[in-house]
Amino acid sequence: MPMTKVLKEADITKALTTFKAPGSFDYKKFFQLVGLKGKTAGEVKAVFDILDKDQSGFIEEDELRSVLKGFGPEGRDLSESETQALLAAGDEDHDGKIGADEFAKLVAQA
Structure with missing residues (x-):
């Protein structure tokens, strides 16, 4: 399923453009x-x-690195530090990955 089935294309484009520069990602x-x-x-x-x-x-972790690309082809890979920060923020049980419940909590923090 394309991301545009859930989110507005204009919002996706705006968000990806805002965080285009390496090191700028804020989940x-x-x-x-x-x-x-x-x-x-x-x-x-x-x-x-x-x-x-x-x-x-x-x-x-490898899917987190390419999380912006998951929203649109113009997305970039996260840097190592951005990837680690996102993982640290969402990985409550410290198993090195983010489950669906952890992801939902991460979104709710926004």
């Missing part, structure tokens, strides 16, 4: 700009499923 601001904040639990889960490229039930 809270990104989730707000992209329109994810305020979506239903089902919609947040749908976005999680899109970002979980291997459908393992988790967003692993």
